[in-house]
Amino acid sequence: MASPKVTQLIQVNRQDDALAKNGAARQREDCAMSTAPRTTPEHATEPSAAWRDIGSLAAQLPCDGAALAGAAAIAGATHARITVTQLLPLPVDTASAWALAMDPMVAERHERIRLDARRQADDIRHRMAAYAVPGDITTLESLFDEPASLAAMAARRTDISVMARPSGSVTDAAYTHAVFAGLLLGSGRPVLVMPEGSKLALPVKHAVVAWTDTSQATRAMHDAMPLLLHAGAVDLVTIDPPASPLESQANAGDGAAQLLQAHGIPVTVHRIRGQGRAASQLLLDHCRTVNADLLVAGGYGHARWREWAVGGTTREIFFETSLPTFFAH
DSSP states (O other): OHHHHHHHHHHHHHHHHHHHHHHHHHHHHHHHHHSSOOOOOOOGGGGTTTOOOEEEEEOOOHHHHHHHHHHHHHHHHHHOOEEEEEEOOOOOOOOOOTTSSOHHHHHHHHHHHHHHHHHHHHHHHHHHHHHHHOOEEEEEEEESSSSHHHHHHHHHSSSEEEEESSOOOOHHHHHHHHHHHHHHSSSSOEEEEEEEEEEOOOSSSHHHHHHHOSEEEEEHHHHHHHHHHTSOOOOEEEEEEOOOSOOOOTTHHHHHHHHHHHTTOOOOEEEEETTOOOOHHHHHHHHHHTTEEEEEEEOOOOOOOHHHHHOOOHHHHHHHHHOOEEEEE
16 A cells, blocks of 8 residues: 555646646647637628728709718628718808898798708608618708818718719709819818719629829729729720830730739720720710729819819719719829
8 A cells, every 4th residue: 555655746746747738738729729710800801891981972952862872882881881961051141231130031041951951861861771771960051161171071081972963953063063073182082973863783793994094093993992892894994095114005004904903803904096085985985885883083183273174084074974983083
C-alpha cells in the first residue's frame, strides 16, 4: 500500500498532466481561431454598403413622387434610410418705405404654401411606410436664401441626392434645373435625376457610362460603383476620344474599363464617331438602342456660365433624358 506522501505526489503529477493537456488543447484552439477565416459583416458584401442615407428632394412639384420612388428603391436594396428635404420657396413681399408689417396677402399666401407642404409631408410619410423604408422629413423655407443653396446644404448630410425632373412644364423644368445645378456643384454629392414617369429597378440590367478622360467622368463612374457592381451589363461609351500619353485614340477608355473589370463588373467599350452630332444625342441614342435603364455621366466639365450661355452636354442630358441618370461633378 502506497504511503500518503506517495499518493499525494501521484495526485499532483496527474493534476500537472491534466493541466498540460488542457493547455495544449487551448493552444490548438487558439491556433485554429487564428487560422479560421473571418466572418464578413452582412452589409459589407452588399453592392451599396457605403450608402446609408439617401436624400430625396421634394420641390413641391407633381413629379416629386418619382424622386421618392427612386430613393426608396436604393434604400430598400442597401438597407439605408431616406432623408426627404422639402423646399418651400416663399414669395418675398415688395419692399416699401411706409410698410411696418408684411402685406397680409403675402402672409396669407405663405400660410397656404405651408399648409400644402404639411399635406405633402403626410403623403410622403404614408409612401415611405408603403415602401417599408425608414426616414424623416426636413422642411426648409426659402425666403431670402436660394433654394438651390438650401438643397445643397441638406444634401451634404446624405450619401446621394435623388431629385425628379418634370416633363410637361417648361417653367418647372427650368426651376428644377437651377436646383440641380446647385446640388451638383455645391453639395459634393452625386445626384440621381429621375425624369417624370421613369422608374429605377435594382439591380440595374444595363447601364451606360459616358466616358471622357476627365475628373468629372472619373468621379461619376466611381460614385456610381454601388449601382454598377451588380449590373447585368455595362457599356462604357466614349465619343471622338482624343489620344493621350496613356492611351491611343484606338484604345481610349480601356484603362477605365479595366478598372471596372477589376471590380468584377462586365463592361464593353464603345467608341463612337460624332460626325458633327451633339454628344448628348449620341449618348441618349445609344441608351435607347441597348434599352439601358441607367445612364452615368460627369456633370459640368465646362464652366457653368458656358453651359448656361451656349448649352452643353450636362444641360442637354438633364432636359432630354428619359431614363434615370446619375451625375457627379
